[in-house]
Amino acid sequence: MAAPRIIPIFLPYQGCRQRCIYCNERIATGVAPGALSEETLQKIMALSSGRSKPDRRPVQIAFYGGTFTGMAAEEQTRLLRMVQPFLREGRVDSLRISTRPDEIDEDNLDLLRRHGVKTVEIGAQSLVEDVLRRSRRGHTVEDVLSAVKRLRRKGFEIGIHLMAGLPGDSRQSFATTIDRTCILQPDTVRLHPTLVFKDTALETLYNEGRYSPLSLSEAVRQSRYALLRLEKAGIAVIRIGLQTTPEMEIPGNVVAGPFSPALRSLANAGIFRDMASLQLSAVAAEGRTVAFLLSQRDLSDFRGKKNENLAFLTERFGLQGIRIAGSPDYPRGWLTLRSDGRTVVLHRTGLLTTLS
Numbered sequence: 244m245a246a247p248r249i250i251p252i253f254l255p256y257q258g259c260r261q262r263c264i265y266c267n268e269r270i271a272t273g274v275a276p277g278a279l280s281e282e283t284l285q286k287i288m289a290l291s292s293g294r295s296k297p298d299r300r301p302v303q304i305a306f307y308g309g310t311f312t313g314m315a316a317e318e319q320t321r322l323l324r325m326v327q328p329f330l331r332e333g334r335v336d337s338l339r340i341s342t343r344p345d346e347i348d349e350d351n352l353d354l355l356r357r358h359g360v361k362t363v364e365i366g367a368q369s370l371v372e373d374v375l376r377r378s379r380r381g382h383t384v385e386d387v388l389s390a391v392k393r394l395r396r397k398g399f400e401i402g403i404h405l406m407a408g409l410p411g412d413s414r415q416s417f418a419t420t421i422d423r424t425c426i427l428q429p430d431t432v433r434l435h436p437t438l439v440f441k442d443t444a445l446e447t448l449y450n451e452g453r454y455s456p457l458s459l460s461e462a463v464r465q466s467r468y469a470l471l472r473l474e475k476a477g478i479a480v481i482r483i484g485l486q487t488t489p490e491m492e493i494p495g496n497v498v499a500g501p502f503s504p505a506l507r508s509l510a511n512a513g514i515f516r517d518m519a520s521l522q523l524s525a526v527a528a529e530g531r532t533v534a535f536l537l538s539q540r541d542l543s544d545f546r547g548k549k550n551e552n553l554a555f556l557t558e559r560f561g562l563q564g565i566r567i568a569g570s571p572d573y574p575r576g577w578l579t580l581r582s583d584g585r586t587v588v589l590h591r592t593g594l595l596t597t598l599s
């Protein structure tokens with residue numbers, strides 16, 4: 244089924260019992276904390292313009308930015324009731340919420356179900372105990388497993404949020420988190436490499452020299468690994484990296500960390516470079532002009548930033564030239580190499596996935 248078009252409504256910190264070490268929702272969401280008013284909701288919906296004709300994707304209103312099921316039941320009910328008219332009018336098809344894994348119980352799930360919530364996104368962030376503890380998440384790995392079990396039993400679509408580069412995390416523990424996520428089989432994953440935001444406990448640790456964020460290249464490497472592993476497990480990765488807000492662009496708000504709006508493209512470019520390298524290693528292409536066929540929508544990832552991939556492949560394999568044909572009919576993720584009468588076809592999930 245097509246991915247839904249999401250209308251996000253942010254409820255910064257609402258329902259949160261404590262503050263996670265890295266969290267500054269004002270910078271991450273660009274919204275000031277406070278209860279949602281009817282007037283603000285109407286403004287958001289007017290701006291979202293509802294369902295547009297050429298876009299046949301289902302539409303979901305999403306309550307993000309806090310712990311939805313951690314709020315008082317009356318507040319959850321108030322918010323869910325506020326959006327019911329849009330469901331009845333057919334402007335939206337269903338609802339989604341984000342919450343913590345330790346705030347999910349049967350009564351709450353029934354309340355969500357009765358009001359049209361279809362998807363629940365759980366902030367897991369890591370599936371390694373020590374990383375959760377050092378990140379002051381206040382929940383355990385077992386809480387995530389129980390939450391997924393409950394959600395599945397009640398028939399919800401399940402999303403999991405993960406972070407790379409949290410305090411105490413390493414390549415090995417991040418790979419463990421990804422392995423465990425593959426076993427859990429959520430429908431979707433969002434992955435955010437950790438950024439050091441102003442006015443957080445993580446900023447203090449960073450200033451004291453007790454926390455080092457991932458470099459951009461390491462964040463890309465870990466994202467690439469996660470993308471391939473999760474895709475191989477049939478799990479859709481619906482976002483890599485936080486959506487850039489105007490607050491993030493204010494100097495000093497992002498103190499450190501791999502801040503880039505292009506993380507996914509950078510990870511995909513690395514995947515295409517590895518695919519093409521593997522294919523070129525299988526043919527004698529030196530001194531020849533080779534041709535690649537791929538989906539039109541993968542073209543820019545294949546070329547890489549400023550055509551870096553083309554320059555790398557030309558140099559590494561001593562090519563005379565590279566011809567590229569992007570077709571609208573060619574399936575995404577596949578790459579065909581033609582060289583001197585030989586054809587090598589590869590799908591991205593055919594690449595080895597290691598993180599060492």
Ligand code: SF4
Pocket residue numbers: 255256259261262263266267268308309310343366
């Ligand atoms: S639960 Fe989410 S919104 Fe609440 S403090 Fe932690 S990261 Fe921030």
